[in-house]
Amino acid sequence: MSGETQAQVAVTVRTFTQLYSSTPRGARLARRLVAHRMEAWGFAYDSEASENVTLVVAELAANAVRHGRVRGRGFRVRLLLGDGFVRVEVADGRTDRLPVLQEPSDDEGGRGLLLVAAIAERWGVEPRTGGAYKVVWAEVRTQRAA
Secondary structure: OOOOOOOOOOOOOEEEEEEEOOOHHHHHHHHHHHHHHHHHOOOOOOOHHHHHHHHHHHHHHHHHHHHOOOOOOOEEEEEEEEOOEEEEEEEEOOOOOOOOOOOOOEOOEOOHHHHHHHHOOEEEEEEOOOOOOEEEEEEEEOOOOO
């Protein structure tokens, strides 16, 4: 064991969490409140970072309402602002249906995850084994690499 210690870099992480009803109105509200939160964090409404995060939330919230709805349960949006990224997490109650990236099958839908995959640095699903929900997440860059 060495007597030397390494200095740890302080990292500031800001969070925002809100529960919404699993309805189209809940999905619209999620999108609007996330745009407001991004503005409060210093990202203008028309900035690339705000637009990208808001679009990812809109798509994942719409999926939670359309494919992840369980009667009597809402969906939760959580944002984590880190150094150079925002992690978007959307939790819904439908644990038996996991999202799969696929080509759109009709004019009405199927493009949401393609948009998320195109915008996010990475995305995934965390099923909660034995739990009552799953989390679909995406990490969106808020600044370009130098």
